[in-house]
Amino acid sequence: MKSDELDNAIERGEIAPLYYFYGDEPYLMERAVKRLTERVVSADFRDFNLDVFYGNESKGDDIATAAQTLPMFADRRMVLVKRAGDLSAAALETLAACVADPAPQTCLLFVGDKIDKRKKFFLDLAKKGELVEFKRPYENQLGVFIRDEARSLGKRIDGAAVEMLVYLVGNNLGELATQLEKVATFVGTRETLTVEDVREVVSDTKVESVFDLANALGERDLGKSLRSLATILRDGEAPLMLLAMIARHFRQLWRVRELMAAKVQQQEVARRTGINPYFLKGVMDQARNFTVADLRRVFEGLYAADLALKGVGGGGKPSLVMERLVMDVCGMGRRKR
Known part of the structure; x- marks a missing residue:
């Protein structure tokens, strides 16, 4: 099951007795845990019907007992196992019975980083419940997330503002959501978030x-x-x-340089590269500063710096490695216009 399919199922009230959340995107995972918990257990009765365990410090017997306990003053209880990847082999063996025959009055949720779908525990869980993966989105998928978050805040956001936010923050969804909330607070009752708003708030x-x-x-x-x-x-x-981040920027410059050399129109350059027109002129101006040979040397320098920072071939002090890279990039060849 994908994370968006889970959201839709929770919205419809279709709750499985077993879940295992895993993946490399903690923000989406934590948000899904919160939504599922709110749907399964009323806030008024969580003291009675919500048990939280941690895989690195819990025994399988304790988790199994909680999962088999009847709810109080409610139709269902929830048992949440965080850091489930740290459960011992003995604990997983004990919990195998709960997975093979889940208690209908309980929603048993495991949250971990990785799974091995070849193992019997996960094969059985997939038959009786849901394995839900939370993937960190690619950069070209972040716009949908940002617009959805803005909509949940009662705002719209300009395309250029989306691009600026991604450029400044990257693909950390938790940080994106935090910065977007700051921008929404900054604009007050105004409905649309602009690139100027993003720069004003995120610039510090x-x-x-x-x-x-x-x-x-x-x-x-x-x-x-x-x-x-x-x-x-x-x-x-x-x-x-x-x-x-520097490598990402110079990949953009190289792609734009090639399109400019092929006499591609500016509007088409924007379409092919995905660069918002708001930023494109500046990127094109920068691309003119480098020949293809220059850009090839830039990436040779980036590769050498990467090896040095990782300690290959003796490495060096990180600040000196980066300063040398900066001086090489800025000093190579003659400015091309």
């Missing part, structure tokens, strides 16, 4: 500095690039994460 976070650094490198402005880099490293941004 460290991701804004990453945005500035990427643009400064694209402009081949050494002074600005080094100042942005110093700010980012001072604020504790992981160098490898920073490197990934």
